[in-house]
Amino acid sequence: MSQSTRSIEQTLARASANRFNAWTTIDHEAVARYERARGASAERARILEGIPCGVKDNIDVAGLPTAEGSAYPAVVPTRDAQVVLALRAAGAVIVGKNAMHEIAYGATGMVSATAPVVNPRSAEHMPGGSSSGSAAAVAAGDVPFAIGTDTGGSVRVPAALCGVVGLRPTTGRLQSSGVQPLSPTLDTVGVLAASVGIARAVWHAISGTPYRSPETDDAALTIGVVADDYFVPESTAITEAVSNACASLEQHGAKVRPVRLGWPEAAVPVYAHIVGCEAALTHRKRLSENPPLFQSETRRRLAAGARTTPHMYVEALRHRARIAYDLLRVFDHCDVLISPTTAILGPRRDRKTADVGGQSVDVGRALVAYTTPWSLTGAPALAVPVGADQHGRPLSVQLVGKPGCETRVLEAGSIVEAQHRSAAGLR
Structure with missing residues (x-):
């Protein structure tokens, strides 16, 4: 058994224990999937080779349910989101899906159809949202990084409350195919990581930009x-x-x-009008067909946005x-x-x-x-x-x-x- 395989199996064990409700689904085929991919790319070095990670549950991973923290029936996609394809191409191993604030519409991390995520730093305090499970999985040491999404702070807020690094890239820099939207003109995929160095490596992997070492001469900053x-x-x-x-x-x-x-x-009010209107449009079909399946706070916020x-x-x-x-x-x-x-x-x-x-x-x-x-x-x-x-x-x-x-x-x-x-x- 290779060191990478052993590390992935240890990660799967930690994630399966799910001490902080940070995980919704575990990919028990992750090791076999990685071994097949590694065999096909053995001749080239990959920046994230064998590094395990989690993916927020509003981002499609082929074969794993996408539920968005909601009581609505989950969808099981047959294709990976573009960001997941980029991670796999860089050698990363997706071990599972991370819990989240319902439909990515909230900063507390406390609203979900399942048990809310627990902050690994203190169980008495909020984990932050909406990428609550991604932040908690990194803070708990389950994985060195996880992928989240950020509309108004959904990567940075849980990063701050859980004590990890959170990167929101420039809006539009990353492809959003396979990512369930909240506010299409504001949403972006983001990174939660145990260090800035890891965040940097992940950023280069998912953006396709060449990796280079940090600058040493910062006098011009x-x-x-x-x-x-x-x-x-x-x-x-x-x-x-x-x-x-x-x-x-x-x-x-x-x-x-x-x-x-x-x-x-x-x-702040400008942001509120845009995200409120776009979120209500994104979820109008579900809201009209079966509103009780939304948590009450989410339902209230969507209804308010519909009045824009x-x-x-x-x-x-x-x-x-x-x-x-x-x-x-x-x-x-x-x-x-x-x-x-x-x-x-x-x-x-x-x-x-x-x-x-x-x-x-x-x-x-x-x-x-x-x-x-x-x-x-x-x-x-x-x-x-x-x-x-x-x-x-x-x-x-x-x-x-x-x-x-x-x-x-x-x-x-x-x-x-x-x-x-x-x-x-x-x-």
Whole structure:
């Protein structure tokens, strides 16, 4: 038995134990499938050779059910999603499907037709969503990386709450065939990983871009610290985490300067109109035919989105284009922006509200307050764990780049990670 085969079998055993409800389906044929593929590609090196991973349950894996965290009958696809094909071509081994917040429409990770995912860092706190199982599987050490999707923060929020790395690529950089949509103009496949280095390798594998080692000369980096009043988090530990990350970047020669954007708060309702309208259209058939099969919170959100008028939707698209243009102008002066990933630290599982920008809002909205602005612009964003607060809740900073500049964001993330990883006590 090869070392790769032994590692895959150990991963299958861990995933099958499903300690944190992170898995919905296990592919018990994964070893045989990998051995066949390896035999066919024995003459060429592959970047993810023999590395096991999980795939979010709204992404098709041939022969495994796609259920989307819903009570609706699962569909068993006969073809892999494009991202799964890319993973297999790079040598990765899909060991199973990861649990998720129902239809990818929620940031808490607490709404599902099955038992909600448990945060491996603390069972008393939310795992974050919607890629809750993908984040938990990585945080638990089941797999070194997993594939998720991100619409308004569905990779970055669970990454932050579970203490792992989360990459949302530029919208449209990756093909979406075989990925069940929520909001087609905002959705993208993303990566959750145990380290920035692993996320980098996976990114190159699924995007088809050549892999290269991180840059060593970062003197030219200019980091913009988002200083809008809207970005005032609930805990001073979050603010200190951003300051410490900036200090790490400065130690590596980067220039750090405050940046006021002027639009992040306005971006939130614009995002809400777009995602609400598109989600309602995506799921209108199911909602009209058998609404009780949706969980009550999901049903309520879809019904609210259905009330978005054509005028409201078109106006939101117009504002979105303006915001995206304004962000591009910011990158004339900065290479990377930095902000907290979330406005609040891991909420308790029963928490309903939180304070953001001086007002009490739904906890789900609070969790995505700092992620939706970048989703709206289509910019790549990376959540990087930077330690924990005094209660052991993970801290995370978010690095945002110009659309198409994932590599630059990953380079900055490597610097931040190197400085903080040992102190974080995270896998």
